[in-house]
Amino acid sequence: xxxxxxxxxxxxxxxxxxxxxxxxxxxxxxxxxxxxxxxxxxxxxxxxxxxxxxxxxxxxxxxxxxxxxxxxxxxxxxxxxxxxxxxxxxxxxxxxxxxxxxxxxxxxxxxxxxxxxxxxxxxxxxxxxxxx
Numbered sequence: 322x323x324x325x326x327x328x329x330x331x332x333x334x335x336x337x338x339x340x341x342x343x344x345x346x347x348x349x350x351x352x353x354x355x356x357x358x359x360x361x362x363x364x365x366x367x368x369x370x371x372x373x374x375x376x377x378x379x380x381x382x383x384x385x386x387x388x389x390x391x392x393x394x395x396x397x398x399x400x401x402x403x404x405x406x407x408x409x410x411x412x413x414x415x416x417x418x419x420x421x422x423x424x425x426x427x428x429x430x431x432x433x434x435x436x437x438x439x440x441x442x443x444x445x446x447x448x449x450x451x452x453x
Contacts, residue, residue, distance in 0.1 A: 333346075348413075351421075352421075355424060356429075356450065359393050390426050393425070398418065430449075
C-alpha cells in the first residue's frame, strides 16, 4: 500500500496544463504496470544477454541498454489535442502517453545507470517509487 501510494502521489503531480492534473488514483493500476513492465523488459534483456553475449550496439550513439529505454519511450509517442488531454486525465485509467514515456524510466535504477543520471536530474524521480 505504501509503494502504491508513492506512485499515486507521483503521478497526481503531473499536469497536462496548469491546474489540470493526472488523477493518480484513477491511473494507479496502469502506472504500476508500466513500472513493472519496464523493469521486466530490462531484466529479460539482461538474461538474454547473459545467455547469448552482448551484441554490438544496434543504434549509433546509444548502448543497447539505453536503446531499450528509448524504445520503451517511443511506444508512447502520441499527438493529441488539449481538449483530449483534459478529458483523458479525468476519465481514463491510462496516463497520457507523454507521462507514460518518462514515468516508469524515472523510477528505474537501470535507467539511471544506463544514462548516468544523478539525483536532481529531470529523469530521476524524487522520491523513487518501487513496487516490486
